[in-house]
Amino acid sequence: MSVIFYISICYFLCALHLSKKFYIRIIANLLLATITIAAFVAYKKPIIKHQFFMYQQTHRHITNIANSATPNDAIFVAPTTRAGFLYYSYIDNVVLPHEVVDLNMDIKLLQNKMQQAFGGGKNVWFITINHTPEWQKDFIEMVGSSFSNIADFEIDTRDGVIFARIAHKK
Known part of the structure; x- marks a missing residue:
């Protein structure tokens, strides 16, 4: 209006x-x-009302993705993170095409999705909040076992956020 x-x-x-x-x-x-x-x-933008602290912690990661990602990269976002992701993308005035992945699905399905995207020549970004410690451990093991020989990767787990960047080796 x-x-x-x-x-x-x-x-x-x-x-x-x-x-x-x-x-x-x-x-x-x-x-x-x-x-x-x-x-x-x-405006059809979600109003952040729950877990604002967690959403705030995603802002620096979203800024990192916006500054470093190419249009060809695959960005995976958990449903619990999507509201904060859209909010801070809107605030920063960036358009980041992303795919929402369900954390309740088997870790092998997530591994297959990430490997397909990586195999297609894309760098992979992943961000989530509100996960269990067991899921975090499984995710770190999965990324380590799947991408240790073929990619450079970094995983940040500070402030209750899992942020992963998996890039092709140079």
Whole structure:
């Protein structure tokens, strides 16, 4: 919605609030609430409400991906991280094509997806929050066993975030 629309609505609502009739003021408040809700819904961006600290920790990783990734790279994002990923991508004004992978699936399926993307000449990026320590251990072992001879990889597990970058050896 444009700025001119909001300015005209504010002018209209101010005029309604100056009215001495009570029911007109109620109508003005209902209009204001409706427009506020419509403005949030129109952007279709998730509003971060849970685990904000965890989402904040993903910001530096998303910035790292935005600065280092090429358009050909494969970016895998866990569903729990997707809201923060979209939010910070929107804030930083970057478009990062990504694939959402379910952490409940077998680690072998994730390994196959990552190997297919890597085998297709792509560098692989992976980011998630809210994982169990067992899953984190399995993921690190999987990346180590699958990519140790054919790729340069780094895994960062600070602040409750798993961030992995798997790049072709130079």
